Amino acid sequence: MKILVTGGLGFIGSHTVVELQNEGFEVVIIDDLSNSSVTVLEGIKAINGKSPEFEQVDLRDKAAVQQFFAKYADVSGVIHFAASKAVGESVQNPLLYYENNIGALVYILQELQKKDKANFIFSSSCTVYGQAEKMPITEDTAVQPAMSPYGNTKQIGEEIIRDVAAVSAIEAILLRYFNPVGAHESANIGELPLGVPQNLVPFITQAAIGLRDQLSVFGDDYPTPDGTCVRDYIHVVDLAKAHVKALKRLVDKKNADKVEVFNLGTGKGSSVLEVIHAFEKASGKSLNYKIVPRRAGDITEAYADTTKANNVLGWKAELSLDEALASAWKWEQKVRAK
């Protein structure tokens, strides 16, 4: 059973490859190396001794996608992570996002719909909910008009998959991630943001190691207990394991519908200040941070209702925020020691 993992050298992709291999799946990775490094392959092998096959492919190149599927005709399932994912950049350069995130998805689905059976898992995001009215957020919460082209590509992607699954043999699961953080306990793989990190936790670890002078806290005047935004920070290894559960559900034909949706979070919300203080406790480092004005586009709070993932997918996050922050710090120290 060969599984294609697109974006498999990326943060969530690489952790998912490890968990797939641990469960006996054979993996081939496509990555264009635009936001990752081929050295991640060594990190994966260092963890479980297995080297996935790897092809550097630009998924915006239709002919290259067709050639890949001709060469790997035994691929029976795809976990599609490859996408551009910086909210701010998507506002400045929307067509880059529509070409990469939508174009690539279309070319992959065009190849899968030729098959008698194909399993497809899509990397979606809680961003499709915008600022949900009710917490915790359930999967039947109304999808809000996107607040960025990035978020729009996730919404459009979900709709494209529904339309194609309705008229093909493709069976799909959409996984809506909350906030992935942390790194594999071995510190052989982790998050490697290019340039200045946009996300909170990689900025924290880079500030703690001295790469960044000061952490800006984007607003403390939100209607939350301490005034800072609340998010559901989920350990990336828990997230990776959820993908294996979802794949097995499709392989074993346990899915109830041709397209199923699951929120992947811990079910617990943490504020920015809570994350900062938890990191200080986990690392023993004190963080230099400053409250600055709100960041455009940020929502006040989002955390998942995990009932469906727990009861239907048979998956539950097991690792804590403290463990995630400790693993992120261990990874940062190892990467900088090289």
Ligand code: WQD
């Ligand atoms: C979290 C909180 C910031 C940085 C985005 C995407 C989502 C997913 C995860 C891709 C917010 C605050 C942050 C900083 C801060 N991306 N913050 N100082 O915005 O919840 O989600 O990333 O899959 O789809 O929308 O994550 O980590 O950027 O921010 O105060 O330097 O931390 O304001 O409240 P976000 P984030």
